[in-house]
Amino acid sequence: MARVDKNSPFYGTSGRVGDLIFRTGLYGTTVHLAPEKKKNKSKYRANRNSRMPQAIEYARKRIRDPEMYELYQSGVNDAKNSAYMVAITDYLHAPKISRIDSSKYTGSVKQPINIYATDDFKVNKVMVVIRNPIGELVESGEATMKSKRYGRWTYLTTVVNTTTVGGTLLVTVEDHAENITSQTVVLGDNTAEQECGGQD
Structure with a gap:
């Protein structure tokens, strides 16, 4: 109350x-x-x-x-x-991450990583951080809204990464009230596309 x-x-x-x-x-x-x-x-x-x-x-x-x-x-x-x-x-209400799709990422530049994120109002920002298997930063940056209807944001890679398997992909979603939801996935052949449990 x-x-x-x-x-x-x-x-x-x-x-x-x-x-x-x-x-x-x-x-x-x-x-x-x-x-x-x-x-x-x-x-x-x-x-x-x-x-x-x-x-x-x-x-x-x-x-x-x-x-x-x-x-x-x-x-x-x-x-x-x-x-x-x-x-x-x-x-x-915090934003939700429903899916992270890195199936097209092999370590080259200009490869898309798609994030599906929603909010009760609007998602304001989606950030991506890629690290190699020993935790060193490979690259980071902000994703771009590509489909408002489906909540799809796309990040295009900018750095060559020679050791993708076993590395990590951290996605952070922020709404206009500065509520933050984060999800980390491990990069590899069997984890290229992951469904994520969102939070409210």
Whole structure:
């Protein structure tokens, strides 16, 4: 539970908006997370509840920035009916990595590594780090969005790598609220394409 500031557009609101429930009473307006349907998500819900005051503070600051307000306003829908609400939920949800495809990477330059990543709002940045089998840095850089519909980001390699098998590929995905999700895969013939378990 967190108290809603009197200057917030949601002060005085009662009812459910997206996955948030607002209650207004004698002592003001509070906001709570809607109950989870599955009991095994209780720890996850508790973690999100603990972050609610920070999420509200983040949203208040962001919507005062005209550029960020316009960005979050673009995410308004039936479930999230204001830029303020979009910003809150963005803060509470980390991006997800669903798949990393390095099947075309053999160590040459200009070879694509495809990352499939999504966010409850928008993925802001995808970074790639390649290391050789002994942990030395081969190269690193930022991937480029290639398909908004499928959440596909592509990184084109820039350095010749003569020892790919046994090396590692680290992918880091960041959203606009600076939530970060990372996944490391081992490069090799049997691990060229890996399904990844995302997090919320």
